[in-house]
Amino acid sequence: MRKLCYMLSLLVLLMAVDLQAQFHSQLRFTHVGLDEGLSQSTVLDIVQDSQGNMWFATQDGLNRFNGYDFTVYRHDDSDTTSISNDCIYALDIGHNDRLWIGTDAGLSCYDSYTDRFRNFYIDRQPGHKLSVSHVAAIDSLHLFVLSMGRLYSFDVCKEVFHESRIPGHNIGNFHSLTNCDSVVYIGTDKGLYAYSKRRLAFEKFPFQELEGKMILTALMQPPSYLWVATEGEGLYRFDMSDGNVRHYTSSGTSCLPSDYVRSLALDSWNRLWVGTYTSLSIYRSESDSFESYVSDPANPQSLSQTSVRSIYRDVQGGMWLGTYFGGLSYYHPLKRQFRHISRLPGKNSLNDNVISCITEDSKNKLWIGTNGGVNVYDQSRDSFRHYTVKDGLGSNDIKSIWIDEDKQVAYIGGHVGGLSILNLSNGKIDRVASSTSSAAAQSIYAIYPKNKQELWVGTLESLLCFDKRTKTFTDCSLKVDGQPFRLSNIQMFFQDSKQRLWISGREGFYTFRVTDTGLEAVRLLPEGHELNKKEVLCVYEQDGGVFWIGTRNGLFRFAEAKREVKRYTVADGLPNNLVYGILEDSYGKLWISTDYGLSCLFPEDGSFRNYTAADGLQSNQFTSYAYYRTRSGQMYFGGVNGLTAFYPEQLSDNPYVPSVIFTELRLFNRPVRPGDKTGILKHHISRTKEITFSADQSMFSLEFVVPNYIAGNHNTFAYKLDGYDEEWYQTNTLRTVSYSNLPQGTYHFLVKAANNDGIWNEFPSSLKIVVLPVWYDTWWARLLFVLVAIGCITFVVRYFWTQKVMESRIEMERVDKERQKEMNEMKLRFFINISHELRTPLTLILAPLQDLLAKVDDRWMRRQLEHIKRNADRLLHLVNQLMDYRRAELGVFQLKVRPVYIHQVIEKNFLFYERLAQRKQIAYRFVSEVEQREILCDPDYLELIENNLLSNAFKYTGEGQSITVLLKEENGYLVLQVKDTGSGIPIGKQDKIFERFYQVDSEHPGSGIGLSLVQRLVELHHGRIELDSQEGVGSTFTVFLPVDEVSYSMTERVVANTEQADDSIHTTNHPDMYIVDTEEDMPEEEMVDGEKEQEEERTSKKEHILVVEDNVDIRRYLSEELGHLYQVESAGNGEEALEILKRQEIDLVLTDVMMPVMDGLQLCRSIKQNMNTCHIPVIILSAKADVKEQLEGLQVGADDYIPKPFVLNVVVAKIRNLFRTRYMAIEYYSKSDEIVPEKIALNPLDERILKQAMEIVERHLDDTDFSTDEFAREMCMSRSNLHLKMKALTGESTNEFIRKMRLNRACKLLKEGKYSVAEISVMVGFNTPSYFTISFKKYFGCLPSEYAKEGR
DSSP states (O other), X not given: OHHHHHHHHHHHHHHTHHHHHHTTTOOOOEEEOGGGTOSOSOEEEEEXXXXXXXXXXXXXXXXXXXXXXXXXXXXXXXXTTSOSOSOEEEEEXXXXXXXXXXXXXXXXXXXXXTTEEEEEOOEEETTEEOOOOEEEEOSSSEEEEEETTEEEEEETTTTEEEEOOOTTOOOOOEEEEEEETXXXXXXXXXXXXXXXXXXXXEEEOOOGGGTTOOEEEEEEETTTEEEEEEBSSOEEEEETTTOOEEEEOTTSTTOOSOSXXXXXXXXXXXXXXXXXXXXXXXXXXXXXXXXXXXXXXXXTTSOSOSOEEEEEEOTTSOEEEEESSSOEEEEOTTTOOSEEEOOOTTSSSOSOSOEEEEEEOTTSEEEEEETTEEEEXXXXXXXXXXXXXXXXXXXXXXXEEEEETTTTEEEEEETTSOEEEEETTTOOEEEEOOSOOSTTTTOEEEEEESSSSEEEEEESSOEEEEETTTTEEEEOOEEETTEEEOOOXXXXXXXXXXXXXXXEETTEEEEEEEOSSSEEEOOOSOTTOGGGGSOEEEEEEETTTEEEEEETTEEEEEETTTTEEEEEOGGGTOSOSOEEEEEEXXXXXXXXXXXXXXXXXXXXXXXXXEEOGXXXXXXXXXXXXXXXEOTTSOEEEEETTEEEEEOGGGOOOOOOOOOOEEEEEEETTEEOOTTSTTOOOSSOGGGOSEEEEOTTOOEEEEEEEOOOTTTTTOOEEEEEEETTBSSOEEESSXXXXXXXXXXXXXXXXXXXXXXXXXXXXSSOEEEEEEEOOOGGGSHHHHHHHHHHXXXXXXXXXXXXXXXXXXXXXXXXXXXXHHHHHHHHHHHHHHXXXXXXXXXXXXXXXXXXXXXXXXXXXXXXXXXXXXXXXHHHHHHHHHHHHHHHHHHHHHTOOOOOBEEEEHHHHHHHHHHTTHHXXXXXXXXXXXXXXXXXXXXXXXXXHHHHHHHHHHHHHHHTOOTTOEEEEEEEEETTEEEEEEEEOSSOOOGGGGGGTTSTTOOSOSSSOOXXXXXXXXXXXXXXXXXXXXXXXETTTEEEEEEEEEOSGGGSOGGGBOOTTOOOOOOOOOOSOOHHHHHHHHSOOOOGGXXXXXXXXXXXXXXXXXXXXXXXXXXXXXXXXXXXXXXXXXXXXXXXXXXXXXXXXXXXXOSEEEEESSOSSSOHHHHHHHHHTSTTTTTSOEEEEESOOSHHHHHHHHHTTOSEEEESSOOHHHHHHHHHHHHHHHHHXXXXXXXXXXXXXXXXXXXXXXXXXXXHHHHHHHHTTTOTTOOHHHHHHHTTSOHHHHHHHHHHHHSSOHHHHHHHHHHHHHHHHHHHTOXXXXXXXXXXXXXOHHHHHHHHHHHHSSOHHHHHHHTO
C-alpha cells in the first residue's frame, strides 16, 4: 500500500514538473502551530500511521493530527493508561500499527484499538527511570531503543529490556538510530553501523571519516548514495558503488548553511532535504549544490522557523518539517498552486493590497492599479516600481490604465484624480483635467482607444472623448433609437470582434456602433430582457459570437446567432452571483473571479470547479476590472489582499482521496470510549466495524474526518444511513452527524469524501449499526403478550360471566335494601307512634308533678320532685323533636313567607336564653343589621331554626366562653349566624354533622335530630347552611335564606293585604323545651344549707366511696343515699376521679361509663393498672346493658357491672359484698401464721405486689437495720404509698408486716429445735434476744422457749 501511494504521488508530481520549475526558487509552505492546536512549538520527530494520522513528538505531549483537529496526549498521574511522560523524543510505527514512543521517563506504546498507552521503564537504579531518545521497530517482537548512550533490545512479548552489544567491537557511546525499511542505521563513537532485519546481524561501514564523529542520522538515496549527518562536522555522502566520499560543510564550495545537520529525508523526486541548525537545504544533484530556505517574518509562506529538527514525507508526498520553536511547516507542490503576490512591509513588493485594474506592456511588465498608486511589476526580475501622488499622479486610487506603445506613454485614470499621462521613457507625469471640475467628472474609471489619436474616457459623470494631440476632452454624442442619450457612472468598456463598443453605466448596459458623428445604440439582446437593466461588470467574447457577461446577479451566456441567453447562478454551481472578471485559458475553460473565490467553468457541460482562500488564493473576495491574461498565458486576478497568479494549464488536480475515518462516537452528547460503562465499544471507533445500541441508547452522533493534507479542511463529505436515509447528504463543514430514536433494525452508515478538486472516494467507509428492540418488541415479550392476551380473553369471559352473577346478586341486594328500607320506615313509624303514645303518660306525669311542687314544703321532697320534672321535660322535648323531624320528612311543614320585621322575632327568641347564659357565665351577644326592616321569610320556621342552633351552641359552650348571634342581609340573602367559642367539631366529623341521629360525641346529651331538622328547614326555604368549625376554637353555623320573591312559588307566599288563617304546623316543641334540653342540672353549689349539713355528717362513716358520674342528679342522688352508710366523694368524670385518688384514701369506686374527658372504662383501666390503686374495687354503673358492654367492662378490671336503671338496694348489697370479701381476706391474713398471697390478694397485680414484698423481706430477714424506707425503695414506691398499700391488703402497717414475717420464720425455726433462742433472734433480725422474747410473747402470748417445748 505504501509503495502504491509512493508511485501514485510520483506520477502526479511528474505532471507538475513545469510548475515546479516555474516556481522552484521559492517553496511556499503552510504553517501548522499553536493556533491550530499543536501543544508545543518544538517538534522533535514525525511519523504517520496506516490511517493517515500524523504524529508529532513535542516537549509538551504527543500530538495526533488528522488534517482538521489535534488530539494531545499527556501524562496523568491518576491514569495508569496515560503516556509515561510529556517530553517526547522519538517515534516509530511498528507491527499492527503500534506507535512506539521514546519519552523522558522510558518507553511507551500506543494501542490505536483501545486508545490507551502501555509504559515500560529502564530501571538501572531503583526509582530512577531512564529516558529513551531513539526508537526503531525491528519486527513484531523486538525493537531497539537508545537510552543514556546505551543500546537496548526490547522483547515485546516478555516486556523486558536487554542491553545489546555489537560482537567484537568496542563501541563506546551510541548516538542515533535511524529506521530505514530493512536496515537500522546506528551512529556510534566508532562510526556507523547497520543492523539487517533480514539477516539479524550488525555490520560496520568501513568509513574512517566517521570515526569519532557524533552521527545524528543516516539515509540511503537510490541508487547508491549513503548520506550521514553529523553534529558540527557537516554532511557526508558515500557512493556505495565506487567508494567515493564527498564532505559538505559550511565552508566548502558546495557549502551547507550550517555544520549542524539534524535531519535527512527524500522527497517524491528523490531529492535530498537536509534540516540544519540554520535552514532547510535541498540538494541539487545537477549542480552538486544546496538550495537553502530560511524563515522570513515578512513572508508568511516561508519556513515557520529556521532550525529544522525533523523532516518526514507522508504518503501523499507532502513534506513535514518540525522546527525548534516554530511548530510545523508543510509543503506539497499541489498545496499552493496559486501564487499570492501581496504587500510585504519592508520589501520590494506591492505598495497596497487592494487591486483595481491590471494591464501588460510590450516588455511583459504588468501595470497594476491599486489604492496606493501604480505598481509596475517586472515578472522576470520579480521586482516592483511604484508611481504615486508624490511622483505626480492625480490620485493614488487608480481605476484604469491604458498604455500607448507607439507614443510610449501610459494614460492613468483615478478616483477624483483626473487623467494622468506617464512618459515611459523618463517617468515624467503630466496631469490633464476635464473642463468640469466636479468630483464625478474628475473620477475616470474606464479608458479605451477610439483611434490612434483619441481615447474613450468613462467618468462617473459622462462619456468623454480625449484628444491625445491637444490633450483636451470633448463630450461624446450618444444616440438611442435616434434620440440623444446621456450615460453616467461609466465603469467598463469592451469592444467586440465586430468593433461594437459595450458600455456599462448607471442607466444600464448598452452596445453601440461607432459612427462618424458619435455612438449609435445597437440592440443585441432580446427586447425587454432583464440583462438590459443589469449593471454589467465584465464581458468576454468567445469564438462563434458567444458572449459571457458578468453581473451582480450571476453570469450570463449570450449566443448572438441564436439570440439565446442562459443564466448561471449559485444554484448551478457558481460560488457567488457577483461576477468581477472573466478570462479564457488555452483549453477553452473560463476562469471567473467572484465575491467568494475563483471558479473554473467548463462550457461544454456547464459545470464549475471552485477555488477558495484554502487553495492559496489571495482571499475569497476579488475586485472589479482586476483581471488579466498575459502573453505567456499566466492569469492574474486582483482582490482585496493582493494578486493571485497562476498558469491554468499547469494546475493539477489533487488525485488523493484518502478513506474517511471515524474519530469519535458520542452517546447523548457524551464521548464513548472503549470499555466504558456504555458497553458499546470494545475498540476505538476508528477501528470498529460494527456497533450495537440498546433501545434506551436512543441518541448518538458520529464524527469523521479525511486526512487529506493537500486539501486541508477543504473537503466535501457525503453520508447516508442505509436503511433509514433515502438519499446522500452533502456537507462541506459539518463533520458530525446525529441520529435519534432510530427504529430497531440493522443499518449501515456510509460516508465518502471528495477532495478540494471534487474527486470522490471510490468506496465509502462503512459502519454497521444495530439498534436492538425495546423489551416489549422482543420475541420473548411477544410470547408474553400472547399469553397475556389469552389471559385477558379468559379474564373478560370470566368477567362477563361474573358480571351476570353479580347483577343477579345486586338485584337480590336491591330487593333486600328495599325490604330493609321498608322495615326501617316501619320502625320509624312505630317509633313515632310510640312517641305519640308517650306524650299521654308524660302529660299525666307532668301535670300532677306541677301540682305536687306547688304544695310540698319539705326541701328534700321538693328537690326529688324537681329532679323528676326536669327529666320528664327532657324526655318530652326529645319526643316532640322526633315528631317534628318526621313531619319534615313527610312534607307536613308548609312554607309561608311574608314580609316581617324579622329583627324582633330573632331578638325575642334570643332573649329567651339570656338567663341560661348568665347562669353558665357565657358572654351572650346579638348583632343585627336589619332593624326596622321588613324581610321576606317564614318567621315561625326561622324561629325554629334559631332555637335548634342556640340549643346546640349552649350544649358545647362552657363557662367563660361566648355565643354570638348575627342577623343581616347580604347579596339578596338573609343571613342568620350563630357563632360559639366552645369545643368545636373535629374535621373528620363535619361532613356527617347534618345526618339524622348523628352525634359528635356522647359527652353531651341530645338526640342527633336538631341539626338535621335545621338543614331540612333551610332547604325548605331554598337556602343553604354552612359550617365553619375548628376543634378547640369553636363553631359557626351560617344560614343563607333568599329574600327575593322570585325564589318562592305562589303557594309559598302569603298574599299581602289579605287575612289568611295560618293553619300550618311548625313544631310541637315549646321554647321552654329547648332550655330544658340545653340547661345543665342544678349545680351542687346551689344546694341549701341543710343539704350541706347532711353531707358533713357522712365524714364519721368508716368506708370511703368515690362516686364518678357526669349527670349531676344521679351523682347527687347516689352521694346522698350512700352517704348514710359510707363516707362519699364525688367526681364529674374519670380525670377528676384520678386526682381524688391521688389525694385521698378511697376504698371503693362507683363509676358511670359514658362521661366527658375520660370515660368509666378508661378510669377503671387506669386504677387497675396502677400499683398504688389496683386493690381498690370498682363497680360500673351504665345504661349500656348488653352482655357485650358488660364483658368489656369486666375485662378491663371492674369488680362488678350494674346496668341502668338500677335499684339502690342492689347497689348497696353489692358494695357490702365487696367490702365483706375484703375484710375476710384481711381476717384470714391476721389469723394465719403463713402469708399466702393467692388467698389474700383479690387480683393478679396485688398478688404480684405481695409476693415481691415477701421476697424483699425474706432477703433482709437477718438484717437488723432493714427499715421501712429501704423496703419502700426496693418496692419502687414512696413510704406513704407503701404504707397505704400494705394497710389495704393486710390491714396492717408496713412495720407490722415485717414483724409478722420475722416472727413466722422464728416459729418455724423453734419448731425445728436446731437453734437456740438467741441464735434465732439474730437469724430473724432482732437486735437482742430480750427484745425478741418480748416481741414474741406479745404476738403469740407465750415465751419462745415455751413455744418450742409445746411444739406449736
